[in-house]
Amino acid sequence: MSLTDEAILRIRRLIQSGELPPGSRLPPEPQLAAQLGVSRNPLREAVKALVVARVLDVRRGDGTYVTSLEPRLLLEGLGLAVELLQDDTLLEIVEVRRLFEPVATGLAATRITDEQLAEVGEHLEAMRAASDDIEKLNRFDAAFHRAVVSATGNETLSTLLDGISSRTLRMRVWRGTVEANASHKTVAEHEAIYEALLARDATLAQAAALIHVSTTETWLRSVLGHVDGEEG
The missing domain is CATH 1.10.10.10 (Winged helix-like DNA-binding domain superfamily/Winged helix DNA-binding domain)
Incomplete structure (x- = not known):
């Protein structure tokens, strides 16, 4: 040393x-x-x-x-570190998001206040209105998830997921650009999450979030597999 x-x-x-x-x-x-x-x-x-x-x-x-x-102060460098990771680690980042975000969403369902639920609903409405603008849609998408995780009251968890989401945002924009009907699928998946939060159903909220993240992960795996196949 x-x-x-x-x-x-x-x-x-x-x-x-x-x-x-x-x-x-x-x-x-x-x-x-x-x-x-x-x-x-x-x-x-x-x-x-x-x-x-x-x-x-x-x-x-x-x-x-x-x-x-405070966690947000000490961990705010995570987003920069994630941004510096190489492209071949993108799938790993999505896997980490799959591990954390559904559990966080389930926890939010047990803690979310009426005011916080109203904020999540506002982001969902903004997503619906921006469904034809992929860039805007994904900005509201990120705000939606940030509001959900914030409702857990767990600042460490919120900061970790913020750092991870900063890297996956561009990937979701990419998906929306190349995949037909992706925006409508995205809005529908967020509606399911919102309805579960509205019902304060932790199990349903976790399942809805898992389906949402898994859809993106499945798409990314198929794209990367296609690219690898072409290179081979």
Whole structure:
């Protein structure tokens, strides 16, 4: 382990132990270096790394603070990481979505409020109105799912699925462009999810979401298989 990695580990331990809770200010650099038993150069590099990771926040003229450590802050880099994945991992991303999103939708059915349900309904209406515009349709599609997952009240789950969906959005646009009647199928699948949420039926909501995600996954597998066959 490098000296910088060692400094990162020791700062993390201070945070995890509660000695440096969220929102707290780090001691001055000489004091912190002595406390951690590291020299100042590795400490500076460790602080830079933790700033990039949104664990620390440097405020000019004020000092360095521990951030709120909220899931959305710490995990917001996931979307960028997913965007950088190579195209041959797209199917893996869809598989991950299939594992998470139906369960999240089922959970949302047990927790969704009337106000949140109304928001989901508004996104569905927007999808219906934009059924002939693939780009708009998929933007409202993403907003629909974001509102559903938000209704779980689980910020970590919401952030993870946001990161995954950022990559699959373009793929859904692609599907809508090349597959006949895809937009009508998409709207119908979202209507089924909405009706299950309206009934507060977790099992039905999970099943409807699974069918929706699986439809896209099945289509993608067939397309990739066709491409591989042509290349072979």
